[in-house]
Every structure is written in structure tokens, then in C-alpha cells.
Amino acid sequence: MAATTTTKTGARPARAGRRLRLPAWLGTTPFLAYVGIFLLLPTGIIVVNAFRNPSGGLNLSSLKLLFSSTTRSYFIGSFQLCLISSAAGAVLGAILAYAIASGDPDGTVRRLYIAVSGVLAQFGGVTLAFAFLVTIGPVGLLFHASWYYSFPWGIAVIYAYFQVPLMVLVFLPAIDGLKVHWREASESLGASAWQYWRYVGGPLLAPAFLGAALLLFANALSAFATIVAWENQIAYGVPQQIYVAINSEVGLSNVNEADVLALGMIIMVAIVMTGYVLLQRRAARWLR
């Protein structure tokens, strides 16, 4: 019969006849517990370790490392690359997302491209580097371009390979949220396609677009670690320092360095993420 209890999680059926008044948010406990252990705890460990001596005391000198000139140049380098690749990825991805969204929602094309996006967004890194090596590298199939070694432009192209799919995955729901009525209404009021995008479609999509672009940016920073760590031919970036710090003799004995660099990255990412969530709030209200 109808349960009037507010039970903690849906997974546990209500106790017959008993009225439990537990706060509803407890229903999110499993999730919070999981995330707590496997996401927040590691993050916490990194943060804490950054400020600890090998012997265990507080050590703020590792912070100095964060602001050293080498670190700074690493950060700036990766920053540039990520900015370019996320801007390009966002625009291109948006175009592709629009092409997908404007088609048959049950259609083959849509499924295909979403599956492709799902796969390619994950397979950045080793596979990707190799693939580009053979397409446009020294013995490449298409042509021998040495510019792809150049930093940051060449690599930005490589990045597009997984930035664009990610953009599609992230931005597609926003485009789906554009009601067809708005287009028709503006058309009946006399707007051309360009006018529609300029006054209606564009402004409505802008928060979601920027949010997605921010996400791409953060993801680029993050994916950089993988590519760089395994393909030393390409230039440098912060994550390589981390890798070196973790695995080299010198690094292992000074675990703090790895943690500090990790901390720096996390801070950068956190700032970006906050911006993203704020933008999402705006987007969600209109496109829901």
C-alpha cells in the first residue's frame, strides 16, 4: 500500500506501518560515499601531501616550486595549447553537433556519430599519437608534414581528434533543447536564418557553448598528461613533469614535487569547473 514514509534510499522498501522521517538527502549517501573514497580522498591526499615533509611535518617550501620559472613556462605552454585546441574543438564540435541534432533523432547517422564520439573521446593518448604519426608524419600516408611537431598548432590538430567528439557529447543536449517553435516563431515574424541565429539561437546557446568549451579546455589539460607521457617526441607540458617526478629516482624520493604539481593542475581545473557550472545554470533555465 502507499508508503507515507520518507525512506533513505529507494533501494530499501518502506517498513510497513512505521513512519520514518529521515531527511531526503540521505538518499544520495551511496553516491557520496563512493565519490568520497575514490575521488575526494585522493584529491585530499594530493593536497595534504603537497604540504608535508618526507618526515611528516608541515613544509611550505614546496609551494615555491609551484611558482618557479620552469613550472611557469610549463604551465604557460600547456595553457596555450589547450586554449587553441578547445576553441577550435568547440567551434567544430558545435557545427558537427548541430548537423547531428538537425537530423532524424532515431536515425542511423545519429547513432553512428554518437558511438564514434563515445569511442574517440576515450581513446586519446597512445593510439591517437600513433595514428597521427602515420597519417601525416615522416612516412605518412597522406603527406609528410613536419609542422605537426610544431607546438602548439600541429598538436592542436591532433587534439581536435578527441576534443571534437567530446564537444559533440557535451553540447548535443543543448542543441536538442532548442525548441523548434522558436525557430518557427522567428521565421513567421520575418527573421532570416542568419537573424535567427544572431538574435535567438545564438544567445540561447551561448552559455551552454561556453560551458562546454570550458570543459574541453579542462579536458585538454588533463589529456595532455597521457599523450605527453608516452610520446616524448612532442613538446612539454606540466603533466610530464609529474610523470618524471613520480617515476624517476629523484622524483620518488621527493614525492612532494609530484603532489605540488598535481595540486597546481587541480587548482587550475577547479577554477575552470566553477566557471562551467555557473554557465550551466544559465543554460539549463532556458533550454530545459
Added chain:
Amino acid sequence: MEGLSRRYGPVVALDGLDLTVHAGELVALLGPSGCGKTTTLRLLAGLEDADAGQITVGGNDVTRLPASKRDMGMVFQAYSLFPHMTVRQNVAFGLRLRRVSSAQRDRKAMEMLDLVSLATQADRYPHQISGGQQQRVALARALAIEPRVLLLDEPLSALDAKVRAQLRDEVRRIQLEVGITTLFVTHDQEEALAIADRVGVMREGHLEQLAPPTEVYSRPATSFVAEFVGLTNRLAGTVSGSTVTVRGRDLPLVDLSTPPGPVTALVRPEAVTLASDTSGESGPLTGTVIASTFLGATSRVTVDLGDTTIMAQLSTADAAELPAGSRVSLTIRPDPVLVSDDSVPAAGAEA
């Protein structure tokens, strides 16, 4: 519109539709889902292309013109206001596209908002106002560009009953005040009958009848119209000559060319009157009251005639004197009746 046809794959939405709307009149297109009324509207608006046929507005052929050039105002069923603009900006949108100066835009927008009595909400956002208010803003927005034709696609369907009734009258008032040619699509016959100059009843891509509301109601052209608009009793009868004999009474026919033979006659409840029957006899026009439905000023009384049931519409005072179980005798007013054709299942004839 002449000879308009439209199909979606195997589905024929419109089949050679001919419809003329006169200047300044409000035509309501009425019909069940899928009858093609919305398709007609969208074709007129230019949001879709016809497979065949021609559309002329004020003498100009607009069949090939895209929607943005047709100079028509449209109000949609779902709330189509741009969520990122204020009410005022929404209304002024069409003018902005036409490069009207900002001062003039503002003036016109406020004028329109006054027309729909929403001037005080000018700086609110769509999500801050109610559904009825949103539709009024949509109306203001459509009228702001001073279009030649106003199109309304079931604009009140998504609103609750009270608001719907109010808004319906307001739409009519505004339409008369502005004097704009209007096409109004709805599935609610009460709406159509209340506000239209002419009602077009549609079914499966055809116009069954296009006539003023009173005529559609009292002189339906086909049995579909008779049954779709208002209530109908279906009674077995026999046609001979120019009358149909229903339960012993001869009633004149609407269509004098009806071939003789058994048919189903369609009789309106208000044509049936009841009187208390104390004679104790039972005849074709006597029966027992089963139930009565209170409708306010009138009541609908259902009477069991033995082999069938019939509905009568009486004033509530009269109905009160005939509670369930009382014996009554009926009279059928000799209004011209329609007889059912075969496409609508005739349960009475099979009885």
C-alpha cells in the same frame, strides 16, 4: 487556398482543400486530431510546402514564398516566447528585424501590450508570467508587425478552463478591434462556435462544411459534422418521400434526395421534449427516465425507451420534475434532420 494537398509519406494530411477567408473575418478550423487543420495553417504560414495547390493572399500568389516573407503573424500552441528576452523585447522582436528605430519599437510594443492588457509586465521574463499571460504576449508579438493575416494554432489548448474562456473572448475582441483576417485552429468546438464568423469542420484532409456557427450547428451538411458538433441522438428510422419516420413521427429531411429505406436519423437533444406520462400506456414515444445530468441552466435527461435510449435537453426546472424512474412521453420537434451515411457506424440500424 485552392486545391491544397500535402502528404507525409503514406499519410495524406490534406487532399485538395479549397478554402477562402474573407478580409477581416475569423474562420475557425475545427476537427479531430489528424484532420489536417494544423497542416492547413502551417501551409498558409509558409512553414511547410504544399505538394500541390495554390495559396493567394490579397490577390498575390504566395505559394512559393518562404515563411519570413509572408507577412503573417502566428501564435503557437506551445509557449513560443523567446526565454532570454523580456516581454517587451519579445513583442518588439519583429520590429527590430524590420529595422524600426528603437523609440518607435518601444512605443509600438507598449501599444500592443496595452491591447492585451499586459503593459505592467513589460519587463518580466517569460518564465515569470503565467501561461495565459504568455499567450497574450505571443498574440501581441504577432500583431506588432501589423501582418495581413493572423494565424492561431490551438493557442488556448494548453491553458486551464477558466483562463481559456476569458482569453478566447479577448482574442475575439482584439481581432474585431484590429479588424485582421484570422485563421484559428482548434479541436474545441465550443471555442470555434463562440468566436468564429465561419466555422470550417475538417476531417481526414477534407473540409466537410464551411458555414457560420449557427448553420453548422443546426444545419449540418454531413453526419460527421452533426455528430462532431454538439450532441446527437441516433435513432432508427425509415425514409419515404421527403420525410423520415422515426418512432412513429414523420420528420422533414434536410437532404431531400435521400433514397427511401431504413436509415439512422440524427436528432438533437434540444429537439426532444418530455412530459410526465400518467396514462400508463407504452408506445414508441414513452419511456422511463434513467438519469439526468445537471449542466447549470439546462439539464440533459436520458430516457430509456425499451429498445434504445434517447437524450433530451430541458431547462433544469423542468428536469427537476422528472426524477429517475418517472414515466415520460416524448415529443420530437419537427426540425429537419440529417440521416447518417454508411461511413459512420450506425448502431441503431443494427438493433
Added chain:
Amino acid sequence: MAAVTSVGETPLAAPARRPRGMQAGRRRRLNAFRYVVFTVFGLFFLLPLLALLRFSLEGNTLGTWSASAWKQIVSYQGPPPLLSAVEITLELGVLTSVVTLALLVPTMIWIRLRVQWISRAFEFLCTLPLTIPAIVLVVGLAPVYNRIRHYELSALMLFWAYVILALPYAYRALSAGLNSMDVKTLAEAARSLGARWFTVMFRVIAPNMWQAILNALLLSAALALGEFTIAYTLLYTNLQVELFSISRNTPNASVIFSTSLAALIFAFILLLIVSYAGRRRRRGMR
């Protein structure tokens, strides 16, 4: 028995939803645009893969063809044998997707229904893993996994981390599904009919978003199939790690290419299959 039709009633034989059309000119332009976009992007995505294919079939001298690179994948004896890596990865894929769904679906529905104020923070938490580099996460995960390794459990334990990595993608997919229906109304209707929260969530809401659930499953599985960094750094062997060590341990250069391509194709086919499993929808029109 006389039939009486009442005011405003639509006959019950309701015709099928008629589709919405679009103005012909606009449709033409749109289709042209779509063809161009899909071709360009299709090429962009396809070419490197084709190049991989070509090079994986390269013989010892340039210009010859040889399938040896592919044969070597199959014949690789280990340690550990390829098949066990494939097996582990598939299991990881299943485990990751199932746990991700089990974690997210009830929580998201619950939040949507009862605890809306948390949704902002929830979205933040779910999107965070996208932005934290795997290699950094590993730094923090290492102590946690050291504890796990203490119990000598297999590489399947990687799923704990994979679920976290999958959160952003799964969240997005499920969120789109939840947005497409009026969750509150459905829930209220079910509750008024006497359903308990459990029933509401799993027999009313979840079935209506099964497309989204399928998507989320797809994306989580893809992640597990393609993950390399965490597995490698934590010294486990999954498919990608295995392929990597194959490429390191065989003298034939092309094996690098064949292994990379093998992984991609494998994942892609798997995902397509899952995606098409969800194809049995009504041929509805929009």
C-alpha cells in the same frame, strides 16, 4: 442501442501522430549542409584510422603487404596471454557500466524528485573527473590501491577508479534522459496510485529513460575499454596495457599499428552493437 457522441469528443480511432515538416527550401539547404559536415568530419576521423590500417598491413620492405602484424597479436603467448587481457577488459567494461548505472540512476532520479538543491553540487562532482588528469588522480589513488592490493585482488579492482572516470559521460547521458520527461508529474501520478518510491524509480521513471541508460552504459564501457594510464601506472594489465607491451616486445614495427587499430575497432564494434540493441523503438516522428 443508440450511440450518442458528446461535445468535443475525438473519435477513439485516433490517427497516428502526424510528422512536422519543414519548408522545402530550408530542408534542401539543411541537407546540403549536413552532407558536407558529415563528409568532412567523417574523413577527418577516418583517415588516420585508415592510415593505421595501411601501416598495420605493411610488410618488411616499404610497399609490400603482409598480415603478420595482425597474426602476431593473436599468436602472442604472454605473459600474460592476450586472451586473458581481453577477458579482464571485457569484464571491467561490464562491471564499470553496471556499477556506474547502479550508482547514478537511482541517485539522479532521487535528486530530481526529492533533493533538487543538491543538483548543482552533484553536477560539479560528476563533471570533476573529466578535468582531473588521470595521471594526477593516480597519484592520489595509489595509497588507496595499495590497501586494495594488500588483499591480492585482480585487475578487476580497477573498476573502482573507472566508475569515477565514467561519471561525467554517464551523468550527461542520464541527465538528457531525465530532461526529456516530466519526472515530477510521473512520480506524483505513480505515488497517487499507491507506488512506493522503489516502484516509482525503477518501474516508472527508469523505463522511460532507457535510451539514456543505454547511452550511459555505452560510454562507461568505452571508457573501460580504452583506459590505459591508470592501469599501467598501478601495474595492472588490461587490454590497452597488454597491447602496449605486445608492441614493445615484438620486433615487427607494424605491430604497434595493428594493436592500436585492434583496440579501436574492438571498442567501436562493441559499442555499435550495444547501440543497435536499443533500436527497437517505435518509428515515431518528430
